[in-house]
Amino acid sequence: MTTNDLLTVIVTIVLGPLVGGFLFGVDRRLTARLQGRYGPPLAQPFYDFLKLWSKSRIVVNQSQMMYVYGYLAFTITALCLMALRQDLLIIIFVLAFGGISLIMGAFSVKSPYSNFGAQREILQMVAYEPILMLAAVAIYLKTGSFMVSDIFSKLQQPLLFSLPLIFVALLIILTIKMRKSPFDISASTHAHQEIVRGIYTEYSGPYLALIELTHWYELLLVLGIIGLFWATSIWAAAAIALAAFLLEIVVDNIEARMTWSWMIKFVWSTGITLSVVNIAVLYLLR
Amino acid sequence: MSRQTVVPFGPQHPVLPEPIQLKLTLEDERIVGALPAFGYCHRGVEKAGEINEYAQNVFLVERICGICSFIHALCYCQGIEQIMGVEVPSRAKYLRVIWSELHRIHSHLLWIGLLADAFGFESLFMQTWRYREKVMDVLEKTCGSRVIISTCTIGGVRRDISEENLSEILSTLKEVQGHLDQIAHVIEKDYTVRKRCIGVGMLPREQALAFGAVGPTMRGSGIAQDLRMTGYAAYGDLNFEPVVETGCDSYARALVRVRECYQSIDLVRQAIDRMPAGDLAVKVRGNPNGEVVFRVEQPRGELIYYIKGNGTKNLERLRVRTPTYANAATLLTMLPGMTLADVPVIALSIDPCFSCTER
Amino acid sequence: MIDNERAVTPQELVDEVKKLCDGGYRFCTATCLDQGDDFEIIYHLDKDLTMQNLRMVFPKEAEVPSITGVYLAAFLIENEMKEMFGANIAGIAVDYGGRLLVTEETLQTPMLKSVQVTSLAVSPNGGAQ
Amino acid sequence: MEPSAQLVAVATLLPLLAGLICYFLRSSAIRSLTVIVTTVALIAVSLLLLQNGPFEYSPPPVAGLEWNTLITVADMALLVVFLALGLYLRNTLITVLALAQAAIMGYFEFVMGAHVEVKPALFVDELSIIMALVISIVGSLICVYALQYMKDHEHHIQLEGGTRQPRFFFWLVVFLGAMNALVFANNLLWVYFFWEITTLCSFMLIRHDLTKESIANATRALWMNSLGGVAFAAGIVLMYERAHTLSLKELILAGAQPEMVLLPLSLLVFAGFTKAAQMPFQSWLLGAMVAPTPVSALLHSSTMVKAGVYLVVRLAPAYVGTNLSTIVALAGAFTFLLTAVLAISQSNAKRVLAYSTISNLGLIIACAGLNTPLAISAAIMLIVFHAISKALLFLCTGVIEHKIGSRDIEDMEGLISRQPALALITVVGILTMLLPPFAVLISKWAAIEASVRMPAITLFFIVGSAATVVFWVKWVGKLLGAPSGVGRRGGTSLESLYATPLVLLVGMAVVLSAVVAPVVNAIVEHAVMPYYKTAGITAVGVDLSTGVGFITVWPLFLVLMLVVTPAYFFVRVKAEQVRPAYMCGENTAAGPTVQFRTLQDRTEAIVTSGYYFEKALGEKRLNVWANPVAIALLVALVGVVLR
Amino acid sequence: MPWFLPGVLGNLFGGPATRLYPFQKREPFENARGQIELDRDNCNYCGACSKRCPTSAINVDRTNKVFYFEPFRCIICEACIEICPRNGIKLLSNHRSPEYTKETLIFRAEDGEKAAAASDCQ
Amino acid sequence: MGLINTARMKSPWILHYDCGSCNGCDIEILACLTPLYDVERFGIVNVGNPKHADVLVVTGPANRRNQRVLRNLYDQMPEPKAVIAVGTCACSGGVFHNCYNVMGGVDKVVPVNVYVPGCAAKPEAIIDGVVKALALFAPANGKEAAK
Numbered sequence A: 001m002t003t004n005d006l007l008t009v010i011v012t013i014v015l016g017p018l019v020g021g022f023l024f025g026v027d028r029r030l031t032a033r034l035q036g037r038y039g040p041p042l043a044q045p046f047y048d049f050l051k052l053w054s055k056s057r058i059v060v061n062q063s064q065m066m067y068v069y070g071y072l073a074f075t076i077t078a079l080c081l082m083a084l085r086q087d088l089l090i091i092i093f094v095l096a097f098g099g100i101s102l103i104m105g106a107f108s109v110k111s112p113y114s115n116f117g118a119q120r121e122i123l124q125m126v127a128y129e130p131i132l133m134l135a136a137v138a139i140y141l142k143t144g145s146f147m148v149s150d151i152f153s154k155l156q157q158p159l160l161f162s163l164p165l166i167f168v169a170l171l172i173i174l175t176i177k178m179r180k181s182p183f184d185i186s187a188s189t190h191a192h193q194e195i196v197r198g199i200y201t202e203y204s205g206p207y208l209a210l211i212e213l214t215h216w217y218e219l220l221l222v223l224g225i226i227g228l229f230w231a232t233s234i235w236a237a238a239a240i241a242l243a244a245f246l247l248e249i250v251v252d253n254i255e256a257r258m259t260w261s262w263m264i265k266f267v268w269s270t271g272i273t274l275s276v277v278n279i280a281v282l283y284l285l286r
Numbered sequence B: 001m002s003r004q005t006v007v008p009f010g011p012q013h014p015v016l017p018e019p020i021q022l023k024l025t026l027e028d029e030r031i032v033g034a035l036p037a038f039g040y041c042h043r044g045v046e047k048a049g050e051i052n053e054y055a056q057n058v059f060l061v062e063r064i065c066g067i068c069s070f071i072h073a074l075c076y077c078q079g080i081e082q083i084m085g086v087e088v089p090s091r092a093k094y095l096r097v098i099w100s101e102l103h104r105i106h107s108h109l110l111w112i113g114l115l116a117d118a119f120g121f122e123s124l125f126m127q128t129w130r131y132r133e134k135v136m137d138v139l140e141k142t143c144g145s146r147v148i149i150s151t152c153t154i155g156g157v158r159r160d161i162s163e164e165n166l167s168e169i170l171s172t173l174k175e176v177q178g179h180l181d182q183i184a185h186v187i188e189k190d191y192t193v194r195k196r197c198i199g200v201g202m203l204p205r206e207q208a209l210a211f212g213a214v215g216p217t218m219r220g221s222g223i224a225q226d227l228r229m230t231g232y233a234a235y236g237d238l239n240f241e242p243v244v245e246t247g248c249d250s251y252a253r254a255l256v257r258v259r260e261c262y263q264s265i266d267l268v269r270q271a272i273d274r275m276p277a278g279d280l281a282v283k284v285r286g287n288p289n290g291e292v293v294f295r296v297e298q299p300r301g302e303l304i305y306y307i308k309g310n311g312t313k314n315l316e317r318l319r320v321r322t323p324t325y326a327n328a329a330t331l332l333t334m335l336p337g338m339t340l341a342d343v344p345v346i347a348l349s350i351d352p353c354f355s356c357t358e359r
Numbered sequence C: 001m002i003d004n005e006r007a008v009t010p011q012e013l014v015d016e017v018k019k020l021c022d023g024g025y026r027f028c029t030a031t032c033l034d035q036g037d038d039f040e041i042i043y044h045l046d047k048d049l050t051m052q053n054l055r056m057v058f059p060k061e062a063e064v065p066s067i068t069g070v071y072l073a074a075f076l077i078e079n080e081m082k083e084m085f086g087a088n089i090a091g092i093a094v095d096y097g098g099r100l101l102v103t104e105e106t107l108q109t110p111m112l113k114s115v116q117v118t119s120l121a122v123s124p125n126g127g128a129q
Numbered sequence D: 001m002e003p004s005a006q007l008v009a010v011a012t013l014l015p016l017l018a019g020l021i022c023y024f025l026r027s028s029a030i031r032s033l034t035v036i037v038t039t040v041a042l043i044a045v046s047l048l049l050l051q052n053g054p055f056e057y058s059p060p061p062v063a064g065l066e067w068n069t070l071i072t073v074a075d076m077a078l079l080v081v082f083l084a085l086g087l088y089l090r091n092t093l094i095t096v097l098a099l100a101q102a103a104i105m106g107y108f109e110f111v112m113g114a115h116v117e118v119k120p121a122l123f124v125d126e127l128s129i130i131m132a133l134v135i136s137i138v139g140s141l142i143c144v145y146a147l148q149y150m151k152d153h154e155h156h157i158q159l160e161g162g163t164r165q166p167r168f169f170f171w172l173v174v175f176l177g178a179m180n181a182l183v184f185a186n187n188l189l190w191v192y193f194f195w196e197i198t199t200l201c202s203f204m205l206i207r208h209d210l211t212k213e214s215i216a217n218a219t220r221a222l223w224m225n226s227l228g229g230v231a232f233a234a235g236i237v238l239m240y241e242r243a244h245t246l247s248l249k250e251l252i253l254a255g256a257q258p259e260m261v262l263l264p265l266s267l268l269v270f271a272g273f274t275k276a277a278q279m280p281f282q283s284w285l286l287g288a289m290v291a292p293t294p295v296s297a298l299l300h301s302s303t304m305v306k307a308g309v310y311l312v313v314r315l316a317p318a319y320v321g322t323n324l325s326t327i328v329a330l331a332g333a334f335t336f337l338l339t340a341v342l343a344i345s346q347s348n349a350k351r352v353l354a355y356s357t358i359s360n361l362g363l364i365i366a367c368a369g370l371n372t373p374l375a376i377s378a379a380i381m382l383i384v385f386h387a388i389s390k391a392l393l394f395l396c397t398g399v400i401e402h403k404i405g406s407r408d409i410e411d412m413e414g415l416i417s418r419q420p421a422l423a424l425i426t427v428v429g430i431l432t433m434l435l436p437p438f439a440v441l442i443s444k445w446a447a448i449e450a451s452v453r454m455p456a457i458t459l460f461f462i463v464g465s466a467a468t469v470v471f472w473v474k475w476v477g478k479l480l481g482a483p484s485g486v487g488r489r490g491g492t493s494l495e496s497l498y499a500t501p502l503v504l505l506v507g508m509a510v511v512l513s514a515v516v517a518p519v520v521n522a523i524v525e526h527a528v529m530p531y532y533k534t535a536g537i538t539a540v541g542v543d544l545s546t547g548v549g550f551i552t553v554w555p556l557f558l559v560l561m562l563v564v565t566p567a568y569f570f571v572r573v574k575a576e577q578v579r580p581a582y583m584c585g586e587n588t589a590a591g592p593t594v595q596f597r598t599l600q601d602r603t604e605a606i607v608t609s610g611y612y613f614e615k616a617l618g619e620k621r622l623n624v625w626a627n628p629v630a631i632a633l634l635v636a637l638v639g640v641v642l643r
Numbered sequence E: 001m002p003w004f005l006p007g008v009l010g011n012l013f014g015g016p017a018t019r020l021y022p023f024q025k026r027e028p029f030e031n032a033r034g035q036i037e038l039d040r041d042n043c044n045y046c047g048a049c050s051k052r053c054p055t056s057a058i059n060v061d062r063t064n065k066v067f068y069f070e071p072f073r074c075i076i077c078e079a080c081i082e083i084c085p086r087n088g089i090k091l092l093s094n095h096r097s098p099e100y101t102k103e104t105l106i107f108r109a110e111d112g113e114k115a116a117a118a119s120d121c122q
Numbered sequence F: 001m002g003l004i005n006t007a008r009m010k011s012p013w014i015l016h017y018d019c020g021s022c023n024g025c026d027i028e029i030l031a032c033l034t035p036l037y038d039v040e041r042f043g044i045v046n047v048g049n050p051k052h053a054d055v056l057v058v059t060g061p062a063n064r065r066n067q068r069v070l071r072n073l074y075d076q077m078p079e080p081k082a083v084i085a086v087g088t089c090a091c092s093g094g095v096f097h098n099c100y101n102v103m104g105g106v107d108k109v110v111p112v113n114v115y116v117p118g119c120a121a122k123p124e125a126i127i128d129g130v131v132k133a134l135a136l137f138a139p140a141n142g143k144e145a146a147k
């Protein structure tokens, strides 16, 4: 690890939440406007975070909080790996570790709603993991490597041109990861749901604050993956990620929440088909 | 080893606006058993109705529920009027119709919003409630308050609607109708909405009869029955047909309510059109003696009041059977076999109101 | 006296209700009244907006049959009558055991005329009401 | 005799000796002592073998008899045993299959009159050493565990009459010897002999309890493996006829074999499939779980099924780049995916583990089919790390079953508060199967990166991995789901004969993951190099590189430490911070039982269960088409090379 | 699928419909039922309103001429206004503001124009 | 502490519980969330889970079965927290004062910080009530919120 790498890691850890939190603020405000409301201030996520952080700690049992640390730590790790331009598959695996840690946390309390949330989160994971990995495979087919660094160094043309279908599939994944309708299945950000807050039900106060924080990092990471599709310059990448982000917010507001069975069917049929077709075309044209 | 899950759904639950518990037994997320536990809203209104003076009861019954408040008062007043043989001025009758129908519109719009919230369509919820506020404004303007409008009294009504306000009602309704078109369009066309409602919570016609369903729940199963056809208040003078859908599922019930909004708008227009001038109320003297069963159509269906007076200022018995009381039983047949995600949709599809039910 | 009313005995009740059910009637509700030594239950049924009422009078301690065998939908009201009046209705399909609406801490069988309810509103000037 | 040869002799013959001691000296103390001594010896021997490195050796004749002759005679005797078993069990299939094998071998010996002299008789390369390590370390730890387990077990099932343990340990220990011999042998005939011995051992062990079910399942295992035996025998005959050699070494060092030889190869691979319980043969391994848990652990981790994949991986260089290879990859990947999905609908822990084993074996076989240096490295890594974690999990399940009287995952709810240590080990065991930075996942990563040359296979891998997450995480969740409150409750301490193997295995699983780079460097690279010229996965310092991807393991471990250490050791919760779980407001006070108030104000217990998707993913639903597809793949396996 | 797209975009570009209460206050409607107030000039402490009040929010001590009013019990039903023979009670259209404590307002005849005394309600 | 107090005042998450009300006040609370009143302007979110809530908004007169639920919900909320009783019912029992199953105001069950009168309480009044309650989160501005 060089000093440069270390610097990247530190910058990612420090700046990540600022950018992520701001994006969440934009999300809240824009959503409100799309609904004809005035909406909260842009800094609302930071207020929420601080408030949650300052609340008294209540728990259900004594091991519950450990998993939140895991969720946070591994999500940050995944984001850092991304910033260090490491192996895409490893990034996906590490991100999954974060997610599984949260699931274990939800399971670790005997609570019906958190149990539902955890089960559904597993299903969500099952839905999106393959697509993420297929995207990695498709990128491999273009760059000959799984390294993010090679996307930046080896390509003349944005990935979007050769992987348009994969990109669409990733947009579906982005909806799941951002917990937006129609896929806010295991827990939605603020909307009401049959499973209450699902996987977050039993976390409160500072632990919930950490979960919010993790979301900020996580959002950046998935947007980062989206950004890879126009990685000719960092600004182009940011622009396409932002566009995708805004698109998700609009989609969230024009769809009802679907059920997990529909989600799996849809993501697997549509998402995997899109990916497979794209990969097949690439493979045959190679 | 059991692979079942047994959980309480309610009384406090974000998708349930009211406290009711469903004890759900699930396999994976498929419901195999559902039993409702009541009593979280029970106050004891029927007994209080025997303690209060019969005239005070108007204020009590309109607070049985804040969503269908006016029609409760209407039913009670008409019942007492029938026992006492009071003839109500005809302007009062028309005003009663107007407020009833405005109440129905606000109740149905409210419900559409809640349904949207139940399947996570937040913006549709916001949109519906945004336009519902127009109706609320009209109510506040004409009655002085928004939800418990408290304008019905024994012998007539307590407030008048000026010509100016009548025309404002018309223009507001026109605007609301335009927005309703948009909302109805989304409900009719949107894939996700249809997917979440069609085939969810089936209640075939025979079942609807056997379980005693009423109101839109019953009309969504293809039974054309609407208490307004009996012609209480001024309904006898107005033209309308019960709204019927034959889908027998949550979607059909949603469509019934959407179409009833249009119907109500139309009824208000007709009533304003034909409204005679005249007194608002007649003075009522004496105490009721005798019994009556009176029925009116609430937004949720048939409301039954059984009133028995004994010649004193206190009633002998006041019994209220609200539409949800009848519809609640259908949950027992609609829930099993569906999934957890459908629970809010199915529960809402009967438009439950437990403060009415438990009184 | 209300419209379309007929008296039934507890023994005939289920048969009568069954007949109406077969005739296409929908069960609306039932009303229980405390008449001193007797209970009076009026069953309200409806067909095409006309109501048919069955009035049944029976001594308070007598056991009467449930009609949930015919109309399952009657389980709520029967439970309620059992709970609120202490009417002895046997064989309700879903029996809440007298705990449908009220809890142990509430007044029991509150709808009986003999049970008195006092207002919670205590007048500030020492009860000059 | 050179030192390595002595080691081989100990590794193969000591178990036989120990088995005989166990069988004839029926005292439990002697048995325990024997098993423990054997364990220590085997572990030492295997480590020494590792230190000495590869070698070749042909044992001198004993008492004037060639080893070849000895083994041929023993082989024939074994077939007679099978025949007798078939008759005794009144199972025509077994009888016929035994007859078929006898006929083929008889044809080979007498009609073809082949007298094969294979030099060297023992061919011990890095792969053999790795296998020996797995067998000797993991396998013997299971035997130690079995000492305690069988005591509890016989108590548990209230065995009448004398103990049947001598018999049990005889087969158990002999199994290890046979496996060791199998991986050292160079002559296919020898391999075949030891192959059949493992079949016999497993049959004996599966039916050990002599219940109706165990006998039936043992019989199924026997006929399915006999089918593999027939294929093996036929493969040998054809191999000799077409390639004129039965030396593994020659076969694999020569690179891809001419097309003619692919048929015998495919038959051998077919035999490997039966032993590795690949679909459609999965039922024998699923049935095998009726046996006492140590048997399952042994069958699933270090012996039996590993013999199957060993053969497939071993022969891989001989069919590299052929259609056969593609079909092997497809069949393996298919089994990987389908059994992972099938595991989702299971709540019986041993069945979940069994499906997971089959699934992982499928992955290994698919890697063999991919047949690149990277894929083979991944396969070898999987063999090792899967064995450790899977043995651990079976052993845990066994203990859990004895502690709570059930092996159903739903019953294991909240084990973390009932048996904290045990639950923790189980959870770690599962996580080592599932998550980075643990080695099984690192291997899987390598496998996926290897598979990209055949994206179709990648698709199977990816979807299968997703399915894997479902059943593991569900299980972990059950173990962890503790009621509200603070302070550890209950939990008896573990008997040392349970604790030692468990702790050693979990330690190995974690430590080997942490040092995976040096491990790869020390053995895996060398196991691949000779046959493929390049190393596949390589260690770059503390990092691993697949050529197309790169991972540094230590930062992940660092993060893991950062999470677990403070949370586990420093954060203490006070009682006043505890609130009951959310139950829509109808919760009762926090405490060991989780209840809510419901109808009639009664309290009732919350019941939470995992999702099993029985209707959509149950065995009934999937097997209907999955088995035919698997059979079709098998037909293709032999079919593509028929000429 | 995007049937609601025009709706949300209309909202976005049409600007929010929000009334910025409490920064901008809307005039209450005429005759809105905001709160009731005793008009001391007209009241003669006859107690008719107290008898009619469905919530017992009004208590009148006729002998001492004291009028007790519990605003947190009142449902603004106007029954007292309708029954009062002397127009003793007025309806105000602005709502009563929320408080940290529930207080009973006490109007004594002898206090004349002085503001009502308040006492903590039990 | 300044920043924290600001954050607390700017991010009150509410839990709405209907404790046997007539729905009149409930729909007015819901109306507060909708475009015309949009209390999210103040950072208010209706979370529907006591563990995430700062402010408990209760309607209804509290009946005997419901009171234990209310108590449970209150206990599950982390400190600092506030309770707002919305509507005459929640303040005192209101029109249900002579109903046998009514406790008469939620302050019989949990400590109430702010009483919002009205039947039904108007959205404006509810907003006023929330603003009053928020003052409690900054101890300098009002009474100590955490009791």
Ligand code: NFV
Pocket: B064, B065, B066, B067, B068, B072, B298, B299, B300, B301, B303, B321, B322, B323, B324, B325, B352, B353, B354, B355, B356, B357, F023
């Ligand atoms: N159920 C009911 Fe009501 C209505 N509509 C009425 O009687 O809402 Ni609360």
Ligand code: SF4
Pocket: E042, E043, E044, E045, E046, E047, E048, E049, E050, E060, E083, E084, E085, E086, E087, E088, E089
């Ligand atoms: S307000 Fe009117 S009714 Fe009440 S005491 Fe005064 S005068 Fe009498």
Ligand code: SF4
Pocket: E036, E052, E053, E054, E055, E056, E057, E058, E073, E074, E075, E076, E077, E078, E079, E080, E081
């Ligand atoms: S407005 Fe109604 S509740 Fe209020 S004091 Fe007058 S009568 Fe009583």
Ligand code: SF4
Pocket: B063, B066, B148, E075, F021, F022, F023, F024, F025, F026, F059, F060, F086, F087, F088, F089, F090, F094, F095, F118, F119, F120, F121
């Ligand atoms: S205060 Fe009035 S509107 Fe509010 S809940 Fe009570 S009765 Fe209903």
